[in-house]
Amino acid sequence: MKSLSLKSPYDMSNFAKLLTGKLLLRNEIPLGNFMIDYLLKNNLLQSIQPILNKKFHTECLRCGNQKNNLFAEIPCAICQKTHLYCRKCIEMGRVMKCEPLYEWVGKTPVWLKHENPCTWKGKLTEDQQKAAKQIVQTIHKSGEELLVWAVCGAGKTEMLFPGIIEALKLGKRICITTPRADVVRELKPRIQQAFAGISIEALYGGSTDKDGVGQIIIATTHQLLRFKEAFDMMIIDEIDAFPYHHDSSLPFATKRALKKHGSTIYLTATPREEQYSRIVSKKLPHVFVPKRYHNHPLPVPQLKLCLFLTHHLNKVIFPTTFLTWLRNRENVTRQLLIFLPTINLAEKMYQTFKQQTSEYRTTFVHAEDSKREEKVELFRRKEIDILFTTTILERGVTFPAIDVAVLHAGHDVFDEAALVQIAGRAGRSPQDPTGEVLFFHDGKTEAMVKAIESIQLMNKRGGFK
Amino acid sequence: MSYCLWCASEMITETTWSNLLSLSQPQKLCKTCKGKLQIITGNRCQKCSRESKSKICTDCKYWGKLLKNNDPLEKNYSIYSYNEFMKEVIAKWKYRGDYVLVEIFQTEFIRHFNTYIKNQMKEAIIIPIPLSKERLATRKFNQAQALTSFITQDKINILERVNSEKQAKKSRMERIQSENPFNLLEPINKPVILVDDIYTTGTTLRHVAQILKDNGCPSVYGYTLIRG
Ligand SMILES: [Zn+2]
Ligand SMILES: [Zn+2]
Ligand SMILES: [Zn+2]
Ligand SMILES: [Zn+2]
Numbered sequence: 001m002k003s004l005s006l007k008s009p010y011d012m013s014n015f016a017k018l019l020t021g022k023l024l025l026r027n028e029i030p031l032g033n034f035m036i037d038y039l040l041k042n043n044l045l046q047s048i049q050p051i052l053n054k055k056f057h058t059e060c061l062r063c064g065n066q067k068n069n070l071f072a073e074i075p076c077a078i079c080q081k082t083h084l085y086c087r088k089c090i091e092m093g094r095v096m097k098c099e100p101l102y103e104w105v106g107k108t109p110v111w112l113k114h115e116n117p118c119t120w121k122g123k124l125t126e127d128q129q130k131a132a133k134q135i136v137q138t139i140h141k142s143g144e145e146l147l148v149w150a151v152c153g154a155g156k157t158e159m160l161f162p163g164i165i166e167a168l169k170l171g172k173r174i175c176i177t178t179p180r181a182d183v184v185r186e187l188k189p190r191i192q193q194a195f196a197g198i199s200i201e202a203l204y205g206g207s208t209d210k211d212g213v214g215q216i217i218i219a220t221t222h223q224l225l226r227f228k229e230a231f232d233m234m235i236i237d238e239i240d241a242f243p244y245h246h247d248s249s250l251p252f253a254t255k256r257a258l259k260k261h262g263s264t265i266y267l268t269a270t271p272r273e274e275q276y277s278r279i280v281s282k283k284l285p286h287v288f289v290p291k292r293y294h295n296h297p298l299p300v301p302q303l304k305l306c307l308f309l310t311h312h313l314n315k316v317i318f319p320t321t322f323l324t325w326l327r328n329r330e331n332v333t334r335q336l337l338i339f340l341p342t343i344n345l346a347e348k349m350y351q352t353f354k355q356q357t358s359e360y361r362t363t364f365v366h367a368e369d370s371k372r373e374e375k376v377e378l379f380r381r382k383e384i385d386i387l388f389t390t391t392i393l394e395r396g397v398t399f400p401a402i403d404v405a406v407l408h409a410g411h412d413v414f415d416e417a418a419l420v421q422i423a424g425r426a427g428r429s430p431q432d433p434t435g436e437v438l439f440f441h442d443g444k445t446e447a448m449v450k451a452i453e454s455i456q457l458m459n460k461r462g463g464f465k
Numbered sequence: 466m467s468y469c470l471w472c473a474s475e476m477i478t479e480t481t482w483s484n485l486l487s488l489s490q491p492q493k494l495c496k497t498c499k500g501k502l503q504i505i506t507g508n509r510c511q512k513c514s515r516e517s518k519s520k521i522c523t524d525c526k527y528w529g530k531l532l533k534n535n536d537p538l539e540k541n542y543s544i545y546s547y548n549e550f551m552k553e554v555i556a557k558w559k560y561r562g563d564y565v566l567v568e569i570f571q572t573e574f575i576r577h578f579n580t581y582i583k584n585q586m587k588e589a590i591i592i593p594i595p596l597s598k599e600r601l602a603t604r605k606f607n608q609a610q611a612l613t614s615f616i617t618q619d620k621i622n623i624l625e626r627v628n629s630e631k632q633a634k635k636s637r638m639e640r641i642q643s644e645n646p647f648n649l650l651e652p653i654n655k656p657v658i659l660v661d662d663i664y665t666t667g668t669t670l671r672h673v674a675q676i677l678k679d680n681g682c683p684s685v686y687g688y689t690l691i692r693g
Contacts, residue, residue, distance in 0.1 A: 027603075069468040072565035076605045087563055094562040098605070 012106060015039065017213050019104035021173075021230025021257075023048070023062060025093045028226070029102060030211060036102075044106035050095035051084050062101060063089035063225055064252035088249060092225055103228065111215050113171035120161055120194035127289050128159045134287045135163035135265055139172070139233060142261040147239075147279065147286040151458050152269045152395075152424025155293035157190060160235060163265065168198065168215070172232035176218045177254060179243035181205065182373075183396040187218050187237075221250040227257035234258045238395060239266040239275065240417055269395075269424060270417035270454075290462035296433035297464040298455050299426045301419070301448075303409075309442035313408055316348045318356075322407065322440055330436060335379065335402045336386045339422055341411035343368070343390055349407065350388040364388035394421045400429035409439035409448055419451035469495035470569055471554065493569050501550035504573065505543060505692060513667060514543040514692045528667065537674035541664050541687035544570075544577050551691060555662065559608050567611045570690055574615050582658065582688055583618070589656040589686070591620040594669060597627065597646075608662045612690060616660075623650045624673060645672045652680040658688050665693035 018030065019039075029036055039045035051071070052059045059066050065088035075082050076098060085096035095101060124132060131148050138146040150156045160176075167174050176191070178184060181204040188202040201214035203223040212226070221236075221244060236244075236254055244250050258264060268275065278284035292298065306312070306319035326336075340346040343366040350364035361384050365375045372392070379387045380399060387393075391413055404426050406414060414422075419439070426435030439448055459465075467476050470493045494502075505514060510522035521529075528536055545551060558566040593609035601607060613620055628646045657677055659670055664687060674685035 069473065072563070074562070074564035074606060077601055077607060077610075078605055085562075085564070087565070090557070090561050090563050 010038075012044065013109060015044065016104060016106055016109040018211060019045065019102075020109050021104075021227055022212065023101045023103055023226060023228045025095070025099060025101060028093065039106075040102075044104065046103050046105045047100040048103055049097065050099075050101050051086060051097065053084075058084060060086035060089060060095065062086065062092075062095055063249040064256075065089065065249065089225055092222075111171045111173050114168040114198065117168040117195050117198055118161060118165045119196040120158070122158060124158060124162075125155070125291075125293050125295070127291050128155055128293060131159045131287045131289050132162040134285075135160065136166045138263050138265065138285075139163055139166050139170075141263065143263065145264045145266070145284060147266040147268065147271065147275060147284050148289065149268055149271055149279075149286055150289035151292060151298055151462070152421060153292040153294075153298070153398075153428050154269075154289045156237075156267050156289075157187065158293075159289070160265070161194060163233070163235075164195065164216070167233045168195070170232075173230065174216045174233045174235070175224070175227075175231040175257060176216070176235045176237065177221045177224060178237040178396070179221045179241045179250060180238070180396055181220050182376075183237060184218050184220055185373075186396065191216065191218060221254060224253040224257040225249065227253070229259045230257050232259055232262045233265070234262060235265045235267065237267045239268045240270050240272045241395065245272060245274070270420045272417065288461070290458045292427075292433070292462075294430040294433050296427065296430075297459040297462065299423060299435050299437045300455050300459070301423045301437040301439050301452055303444060303448060303452075304438050304440045306440050306442055309408060309410075309440060313345060313349070316352050318349070318353070319407075319440060322405065325405075325438060329403060331401075331403075331432075333401070334432070334435060335382065335384070335399065337393065337399075337402055337404045337425060338386060338388050339394070339404070339406045339414075340388060340390060341408050341413045345408075346388045346390050353386075353388070360385040362386040362388065365392065366390045367392045391418055391422075393425070394418050395424075397425070398428050399425065401432035401435070402426055403436040403438075405438045405440065407440050410441040410443055410445045414445075414447060416447045416450045416454065419447055420454060423451065423455060467491060469493075469498055470566060471495075471498040493571070498550075501548070502554075502569075503546045503548050503551070505546050511540070513541045513664065514689075516546060516692075524667070528671075532671075536671070537678045537685060538667065538671050539684050539686050541667065541670060541689060541692075542577070542581055543664055543689045543692035544573050545691045547663070547691050547693040555691070559604070559662070562604060562606070564606055564611065567608070570612065571615050574612055574690065578616055578618075578688065582686075586656060586658060586686065589618070589658045590653060591616060591618050591658050591660055592622070592624060592673075593620070594659060594661040594673065595622065595624050595626045595647075600626075609660050612662065613660045618658075621653070623653060624648065624676075625650060645676060647673050647676055649676050649680055653677065653682050655682070656684045656686070657682055658686045661687070661689045663691040663693045664689040 050061045052061055057066050058071050065086050070088040071084050072087055073082050074085055079098050083096040085094050134146060138144045164174060184202050184204045192200050198216055199214040200216040201209040201212060203209055203212060203217060203219040234254060279286050304321050306321045309319055312319050340349060346364050346366060354362055363375050363384050365372050378384045402425060404422055406422060423437045426437050427433045469476055472495060474495050476492060476495050505516060508518055510517040510525055511520050512525040515522045515524060554566060557563045591613055593613040596607045625648045626646050627648055659673055670687045677685050
């Protein structure tokens with residue numbers, strides 16, 4: 001065999017950057033068929049069978065699916081044979097025998113080393129510095145993990161900066177991932193501003209960035225299904241968020257997207273049992289940031305008992321306790337977020353509220369709302385006074401001066417983590433570091449009590465009484 | 466344990482006498498998902514199955530005028546109407562290529578065929594509407610062929626589709642007048658039932674019907690899953 005590097009008419013380093021660390025279908029490769037075949041023939045690209053038939057089960061190599069009901073057969077009209085395909089990851093394109101995945105097997109590209117990559121001029125608080133230092137240390141150890149347990153409003157994005165600087169100095173590739181596209185969209189401009197000279201891409205369903213060639217990639221965890229051993233540093237934001245711990249293909253994808261000796265940073269304000277027990281058994285190193293960056297305690301929720309609340313909500317009536325509170329708020333200039341357990345109820349209560357009073361500018365959002373981004377933006381710009389919402393706004397969004405009310409806090413969807421997150425929306429800015437948080441209920445639940453206890457505990461650990 | 470083909474939730478199959486006696490197909494959808502599919506009931510156009518108060522809908526009247534009452538298609542029978550849920554199911558089935566979703570339609574596709582079509586048309590031959598070679602190469606299956614496989618009546622593949630299926634941007638007049646994308650590989654002298662997944666404007670079925678009739682086929686009917 002002839003040596004390719006001498007003969008090749010093409011500059012292979014461009015292809016290497018484009019294809020390295022990925023697992024792609026043929027139609028996802030942004031190259032013509034001629035070029036793809038050329039790379040295959042020269043052993044720079046390799047096709048991989050995506051469906052593995054193991055002894056006792058079948059496994060999808062792209063998403064890790066092992067459930068039999070999420071595989072199905074297709075009589076392939078082209079091969080005249082029946083193939084097994086994966087249904088679980090089919091939204092990213094179907095994988096099967098004659099639709100394999102492609103992987104770059106040529107020379108691994110080298111990422112640039114940046115001596116002075118940070119353009120952020122702010123300063124970290126003492127607590128933030130402590131966490132940042134541990135993150136930096138983690139990067140230097142092969143295969144190490146670190147959980148950053150930082151209360152809502154601790155300023156966790158900024159805490160990451162020294163770690164990112166260190167990684168860029170060493171010429172490493174970094175991924176910041178979160179299960180939610182809203183958060184990716186919010187992070188991209190902040191990270192880009194802090195690292196103005198670095199190639200940064202944001203990947204989510206429908207994003208304009210698509211190639212995935214940035215040295216820093218900010219992506220929904222779903223997008224990581226297209227990566228394999230791509231990153232030296234993986235930062236997973238909101239590790240406890242619902243989709244992440246609910247859908248096993250997401251932890252599978254994050255793990256696979258990381259290089260063999262890469263390091264992982266988990267961020268959370270509300271660790272789940274799973275992380276908690278790994279902390280306690282000392283299997284997962286952690287750093288705790290109990291204080292907000294503006295050095296004020298977390299607002300502690302107040303419980304408000306409303307007899308017959310469920311009954312009233314069924315009839316779309318606002319409880320008097322709520323209305324009385326609304327008229328007598330400490331600070332009427334604050335905006336108000338009202339959380340409701342279901343889309344249906346949020347919409348109905350919003351409609352009734354709008355009919356009964358014209359004092360406030362109001363609207364409502366939910367997960368499937370096509371105008372969600374717009375409405376949240378209106379609220380951010382203070383063109384809306386009261387926003388009715390489902391748990392969709394429980395995390396990842398920051399508004400400077402709001403009060404928070406949960407109507408029917410006893411509902412199942414409001415678990416301890418959700419309630420802590422919701423309470424964490426209040427008092428976010430140094431200008432208005434407090435805010436009222438009210439849980440309206442018709443019977444205390446364990447989740448409410450635990451949420452309050454954990455907030456009080458964090459305040460205590462933060463040095464507040 | 467069985468799982469809903471659409472939402473993957475677990476389904477509890479009740480063992481009732483009627484279940485056992487009817488030897489019915491196992492359920493493919495959970496109750497919630499099944500409830501979102503809309504079978505056409507009530508008044509429909511006698512010609513094209515569109516939900517309609519008058520016997521012949523405005524759509525078909527328009528066709529009549531356009532073709533000077535010389536419509537090559539006798540009639541079309543459809544099972545479902547096209548709602549948001551159906552749109553999602555079809556997108557996942559056809560465009561994402563989740564082949565197995567065809568099983569959602571199996572029971573109704575057979576039942577409606579046996580009830581409304583079979584007896585009147587024992588002699589008829591079934592022809593699934595083909596895809597072009599290029600389209601088939603990317604999809605790896607033909608949705609009309611998949612539906613046809615549920616029916617035991619005689620079938621034959623004597624058509625080929627030559628140019629692209631993309632015609633969404635053209636007006637109906639442009640479409641029917643545009644070059645017929647189908648080729649007939651051999652003539653047929655028996656009545657034909659064309660099978661397709663969706664009847665939208667009826668242009669596709671009429672293109673095929675015209676070519677069949679020009680080559681000696683006595684009559685052409687359409688049997689489609691959805692009236693779009
Ligand atoms: Zn898969
Ligand atoms: Zn095949
Ligand atoms: Zn279902
Ligand atoms: Zn009609």
